[in-house]
Every structure is written in C-alpha cells, then in structure tokens.
Amino acid sequence: MEKKKRENYLIVLLAGLIMIFLIYIGSTWGNKLKWDFTEENLYRLSSGSINVVKKLNSPLRIKLYYSKTAANKGTEGIRAFNNYFTYVKDLLLEYVGHSRNNLTLEIIDPRPDTGDEENAITYGIRKFNLSETESYFFGMVVENDVGTEKIIEFFDPGEKDKLEYAITKTIYSVARPAKKKIGILSSLPLQSDLNPYLAQMMRMQGKNPPESWAITELLSEFYQIEKIDPMAQEIKGIDVLLVVHPKNFTEKIKWAIDQYVLGGGNLLLLVDPMAVIDRPVNPSAGFSRSSNLPVLMENWGVKLEEGVFVGDKSLAGLGRVTPEAPPAKMLQIVSCDERCTSPYKDITTTGLYDLVFLLPGSLKILDKKAVPILGTTEIGNTFSASEFELNDPIALWHKFSGGEGRVMGVKIMGMFSSAFPKGITVETKKLTGLTRSKREASIIVIADVDFIHHQFAFKETLFGLALANDNANLFLNSVENLSGSTDLLSIRSKGVKKRKFNVIDEIELEADKETAETVTRINASISEAQTELDKLGAQVNEGNLAVIKSQALNKKRELDKRLAFYKGQLREVKRQGREKIENIGRFFQYLNTLLIPLLLIMGGLIYNTIRSRRNAREV
The missing domain is CATH 1.20.5 (Single alpha-helices involved in coiled-coils or other helix-helix interfaces)
Structure with a gap:
C-alpha cells in the first residue's frame, strides 16, 4: 500500500x-511555431515585408496606441475594434520576430490627462472623443534613434487589405528618410519652365502664362522633381523615371531609357493610342496623338496593341460629343469601379474604385514577368474607329461586340536584356553600354495619358482644385510604390475576399427570374388594357358617350382584377424564395447550436464504452 x-x-x-x-x-x-490556416495567409508576412525588416541596420521603435480601456467602456461598435486591434498587434509581432532584434514593439493605452495621451496627440495620432471624459486612439508611430518618425494616424478596419503594405511602407520610410527624386520625360508640357516673375508679368498684361499640370504640382509636394532633357544620352541621379506620352522619341533617348532600366532604375510609363489632351497649337496634316515605345516595351514583355481602343459596355461612362447633345453612355469613356482593380489584388490599384479613362489602349502580355494590375470586366474588348466615327457614340455602341476582357495596366519586375544589344550610332559615334540588368528593376505601364490631366482627375471648387476621382491616386500610388524597393512592390493586398453563398444565390436568381416573368405579364396587361382604352376613346361621339364610358369602366375593373391576381403571384414568388433562404439559415443555426453538445455526448459515450471494456478485461 x-x-x-x-x-x-x-x-x-x-x-x-x-x-x-x-x-x-x-x-x-x-x-515561433505558428500555423496560419486562413485562406489568404492573413497572419503571415509576405516575402517583401520580411526582406524589408531583415535589411534594417539600425534599431527602430514601434509604438502602437490603442485605447483599450475606453473601447471596453464604449458602445458595441467601438468594442468591435478590439478584434482588429488583436489582428494588428499579432501582425506587428510578426515584424518584430523577423527583424533580427532591430524592431521593438510597445503597446500603449493612452488614458485621459496623461503623458501618453499628450504624446499621441503630439505625434499626430487621430483622436476621437467618445464622451466628456473618454477619448479613443488607434494608430502607430515608428521612430529611430535620430528623431525620424512616421505615423499611421488611424487603423481603419475598412482598409484591412492594405494594412501590411501601410506598415511596411512606414517602417521603410523611417529606415530611409531621404526625399526621393523623380525624373519627368514627356512630349507634353507637364512642367512649366517659365520664371515665376515672368509668369506674374504675363498675368498683369492679361496673358495666360504656361503652367505646370496640376498632377505635377501635386507630385512636387512629396518628391523632388527633375525635368529630363528629351535629347539626353544618359539618365542618372533619380529614384523613379516618369515617361509620359513618349511621342516621336529619338533612338538616343530610347537608348538612355533602356540603359536606365538595365541599371536597376524604376520606371512609370504612360502610353496612349490617342491622347485627347495632346492638342497642337497649329495642327497640321498627319498629326498623330498616339504614343508608344514598341522596341523597349516588347523587350520588357508587354505590347500596346496598335490602332485600337479598349471599350466595355458595363463600364461605359456618361458623356456628350457636343455641349448641345444630351448625355449618353459612351464606349470612349471607361469608368472603372472595383471590377477593374480587385481581381488583380495589387497594392498599386487596391481600393481604387473610381477611375476614369478616355480611349485607353489595350496591353498584351508577352512575358510572365508582366502581371496585370488594371483591366476591364470579362465583357471588355477592343474596337477601332476613326476620329469621325468617334463623334457618333450611338453607332459606335451598336457596332461594338463584347470579348473576354482587356488589360490596361501592367507591372513588370525582374532582370532584363538590352533592346539594343549591339549599341546605337549617334552622329557617327558608336554608343555601347549594358547588355543585361545589373540588378532587378520595376516597371509600371498604363495605356492612357488623359487620366492624369486636370480635366479628368480634378475639379474646381470654391477652395481651388480638388480630386474628382481616384485618377490622381492611381498615379501617386504608382510613383510611391516605384520609389520604394522591389520588396515593397512585391507586397500584394489581402484580407478582402467575397465568398459567395452559391445555394442562396441560385434561390435568389430563380426568384428573380420568376419575378421578372410576372412583372412582364403585369406590364403586358397594362399595355394591352391601355391600348383597348385608347381604341374606345377614339370611337367616342355625342351619341355613344354613355356606352363608351360604361365599357371603359368595365375594362378598368377587369384590369384591376388582373393586376391584383398578378401582384398576388409576385408576393408568393418572393415569399417562397425568402422562406427557402430563412430555412437554410435556421438549419445552420440549429447545427451550430446542437453540433458541439452532440459531439461531446458522442465522445463521452465512446470513452465510457472503451473504459467499461477495459475494466471488464481487467476483472
């Protein structure tokens, strides 16, 4: 014993x-042992983010401000943010885990009238007043030892798909704080070279001085801008090259662009089959509004289809050919929503649901390095039209036939070979250079130029120009992504996925079909009765007025009975569809309620059976 x-x-x-x-x-x-079973790996960092934090060579501090105490005291809507806070915190811990001890995370609950609250306000974290005594913060600060700091002023759950990119970009910006330099090379007057004093003198004389485009002014708020000479032989000293409407470019400047990309330079290229904003002062015969760089683009793995435009009836925007004409849907205008950007899940275009393009071009992908980031729906197609035909939107609409979708924007990343492997000859002088990439480069190509012009990207307000849509955001996103590293560019958006309930969708579709048939019968009955009433009205004279009135009343009563019958059918179809959906909901509700208890009971019974048999054998 x-x-x-x-x-x-x-x-x-x-x-x-x-x-x-x-x-x-x-x-x-x-x-360190974690398994992410979510479909889109929501809790796992992309390779681009991991590379960014692994390359950190000095310590950075992350301060995550979240008013958890205030949230727990707040309404249900505020308390719901606790789940998103947990997700943000877990993701930040992933960054810390991959940083080789160069990142530290501090979680702060800023209470009212404390130093933490004052610091949050000083940093610029957005403050929300929940009551007279409680305030709410949910943002982040990243800072280094020399005082450089960047913030995310508020974590919006609605932008969960861009969360990883926002965090990685903030860390990257603190690690490399210098202002980036953008080189602009264009056949259009994006920048004005006029001295501000001379511009003021011209205004005083009643003249309109040439001005920089609004998009260039906006770009200059974030970057240093340098104009590239179209006759340059070499492009260097810039972080991103912006090439807009490369029309009539010489072989020498094409060579310079080629060598710039081979040297690891990042490029944003805007080409166009017909740039409407390219308006010459003195138009001449044979003037072309198209731009392309076929030798370079095809070498990079993408091709602009010549002489055709992209159209999509489901994305056609409203417009008018002349001021007097009534507004109508026009194939020439591609008014993009989430269907143009969401399928590609690229951080450059994610969340841009209001884009307007005018006669955009179609990009054909020739190499797997090129991936689409912007396109039409599955019924989009190309069409060709002369300038005369473009002035007849109705004829163009009927002539157009849908296709299988077209690509309007691509991103290309990787190593490239030269489009001029043997060099070029300029004025009897032989130019030779790189024949293969020294390091990886990134290129974004968009087949439209008009979308960045202030006519299509901005609108006049009482306070000056304001953004009219997401056009400027697409342009700025492209420049911003290219001005970072290729690691930043490789991050894809995630976390937003619409999961379809196929059974419910089929029930609703069937109900819609039956409803549509009933509505058609109702409209047909109304139309038929109205025709009969019109015929009776045409037969009226002084002698038969009373008889006709009586017949008309009888017809109206008959029509009312028929409408009441059809409306009853309509309600019944909708009720049956609603009941089917509710029954499915109840089934899963009962399943969720009873499944766990049933499993526990079955487990207990199995365990009890095994134990009884074991005891019986021992006895």
Whole structure:
C-alpha cells in the first residue's frame, strides 16, 4: 500500500514537471511555431515585408496606441475594434520576430490627462472623443534613434487589405528618410519652365502664362522633381523615371531609357493610342496623338496593341460629343469601379474604385514577368474607329461586340536584356553600354495619358482644385510604390475576399427570374388594357358617350382584377424564395447550436464504452 502511494506521488510530481516544461516551451519556442490556416495567409508576412525588416541596420521603435480601456467602456461598435486591434498587434509581432532584434514593439493605452495621451496627440495620432471624459486612439508611430518618425494616424478596419503594405511602407520610410527624386520625360508640357516673375508679368498684361499640370504640382509636394532633357544620352541621379506620352522619341533617348532600366532604375510609363489632351497649337496634316515605345516595351514583355481602343459596355461612362447633345453612355469613356482593380489584388490599384479613362489602349502580355494590375470586366474588348466615327457614340455602341476582357495596366519586375544589344550610332559615334540588368528593376505601364490631366482627375471648387476621382491616386500610388524597393512592390493586398453563398444565390436568381416573368405579364396587361382604352376613346361621339364610358369602366375593373391576381403571384414568388433562404439559415443555426453538445455526448459515450471494456478485461 505504501509503495502504491509513493508511486502516485511520483506520478503527480512527474506530471507537474512535464506541465512546467511544456509551459516554458510554449512561452518561448512556441511563439515561433505558428500555423496560419486562413485562406489568404492573413497572419503571415509576405516575402517583401520580411526582406524589408531583415535589411534594417539600425534599431527602430514601434509604438502602437490603442485605447483599450475606453473601447471596453464604449458602445458595441467601438468594442468591435478590439478584434482588429488583436489582428494588428499579432501582425506587428510578426515584424518584430523577423527583424533580427532591430524592431521593438510597445503597446500603449493612452488614458485621459496623461503623458501618453499628450504624446499621441503630439505625434499626430487621430483622436476621437467618445464622451466628456473618454477619448479613443488607434494608430502607430515608428521612430529611430535620430528623431525620424512616421505615423499611421488611424487603423481603419475598412482598409484591412492594405494594412501590411501601410506598415511596411512606414517602417521603410523611417529606415530611409531621404526625399526621393523623380525624373519627368514627356512630349507634353507637364512642367512649366517659365520664371515665376515672368509668369506674374504675363498675368498683369492679361496673358495666360504656361503652367505646370496640376498632377505635377501635386507630385512636387512629396518628391523632388527633375525635368529630363528629351535629347539626353544618359539618365542618372533619380529614384523613379516618369515617361509620359513618349511621342516621336529619338533612338538616343530610347537608348538612355533602356540603359536606365538595365541599371536597376524604376520606371512609370504612360502610353496612349490617342491622347485627347495632346492638342497642337497649329495642327497640321498627319498629326498623330498616339504614343508608344514598341522596341523597349516588347523587350520588357508587354505590347500596346496598335490602332485600337479598349471599350466595355458595363463600364461605359456618361458623356456628350457636343455641349448641345444630351448625355449618353459612351464606349470612349471607361469608368472603372472595383471590377477593374480587385481581381488583380495589387497594392498599386487596391481600393481604387473610381477611375476614369478616355480611349485607353489595350496591353498584351508577352512575358510572365508582366502581371496585370488594371483591366476591364470579362465583357471588355477592343474596337477601332476613326476620329469621325468617334463623334457618333450611338453607332459606335451598336457596332461594338463584347470579348473576354482587356488589360490596361501592367507591372513588370525582374532582370532584363538590352533592346539594343549591339549599341546605337549617334552622329557617327558608336554608343555601347549594358547588355543585361545589373540588378532587378520595376516597371509600371498604363495605356492612357488623359487620366492624369486636370480635366479628368480634378475639379474646381470654391477652395481651388480638388480630386474628382481616384485618377490622381492611381498615379501617386504608382510613383510611391516605384520609389520604394522591389520588396515593397512585391507586397500584394489581402484580407478582402467575397465568398459567395452559391445555394442562396441560385434561390435568389430563380426568384428573380420568376419575378421578372410576372412583372412582364403585369406590364403586358397594362399595355394591352391601355391600348383597348385608347381604341374606345377614339370611337367616342355625342351619341355613344354613355356606352363608351360604361365599357371603359368595365375594362378598368377587369384590369384591376388582373393586376391584383398578378401582384398576388409576385408576393408568393418572393415569399417562397425568402422562406427557402430563412430555412437554410435556421438549419445552420440549429447545427451550430446542437453540433458541439452532440459531439461531446458522442465522445463521452465512446470513452465510457472503451473504459467499461477495459475494466471488464481487467476483472
């Protein structure tokens, strides 16, 4: 008996030691052992983010401000933010885990009238007043030892798909704080070279001085701008090259662009089959509004289809050919919503649901390095038209036939070979250079130029120009992504996925079909009755007025009865569809409620059966 007791004590002691050991393993090594079972790997960093934090060579501090106490005291809508806070915190811990001890995370709950609250306000974290005594913060600060700091002023759950990119960009910006330089090369007057004093003198004389485009002015608020000479032989000293409407470019400047990309330079290229804003002062015969760089583009893996435009009846925007004409849907205008950007899940275009393009071009992908980031719906197609035909939108609409979708924007990343492997000859002088990439480069190509002009990207307000849509955001996103590293460009948006309920969708579709048939019958009955009433009205004269009135009343009563019958059918179809959907909902509600208890009962019964059999064998 004494021996049995000692054995029991020993078992309890060993169990305690094993539990302590497992707790220790779980709290140390267990943090590194994680499995992400979500469909889009929501809790796992992309390789681009991991590379950014691994390349950190100095310590950075992350301060996550979240008013958890205030949220717990707040309404249900505010408390719901706790789940998103947990997700943000877990993601930041992933960054810390990959940073080789160069990132530290501090979580702060800023209470009212404390130094933490003052610091949050000083940093620029957005403050929301929940009551007279409680304030709410949910933002982040990243800072280094020399005082450089960047913030995310508020974590919006609606932008969860861009969360990883926002965090990685903030960390990257603090690690590399210098202002980037953008080189602009264009056949259009994006920048004005006029001295501000001379511009003022021209205004005083009643003249309109040439001015920089609004998009260029906006760009200059974030970057240093440098104009590239179209006759340049070499492009260097810039972080991103912006080439807009490359029309009539010489072989020398094409060579310079080629060498710039081979040297690892990033490029944003805007080409166009017909740039409407390219308006010459003195138009001449044979004047072309198209731009293309076929030799370079095809070498990079993408081609602009010559002489055709992209159209999509489901994306056609409203417009008018002349001021007097009534507004109508026009194939020439592609008014993009989420269907143009969401399928590609690229950080450059994610969240841009209001884009307007005028006669955009179609890009054909020739190499797997090129991936689409912007396109039409599955019924989009190309069409060709002369300038005369473009002035007849109705004829163009009927002439157009849908296709399988077209691409209007691509991103190309990788190593390239030269489009001029043997060099070029300029004025009897032989130019040779790189034949293959020294390092990886990134290129974004968009087949439209008009979308960045202030006519299509901005609108006049009482306070000056304001953004009219997401056109300027697409342009700025492209420049911003290219001005970072290729690691930043490789981050894809995630976390937004519309999961379809196929059974419910089929029920609703069937109900819609039956409803449509009933509505058609109702409209046909109304039309038929109205025709008969019109015929009776045409037969009225002084002699038969009373008879006609009586017949008309009878017809109206008959029509009312028929309408009441059809409306009853309509209600019945809708009720049946609604009941089917509600029954499915109730089934899953009961399943969720009863499944766990049933599993526990079954588990208990199985365990009890096994134990009974084991005891029976021992006896």
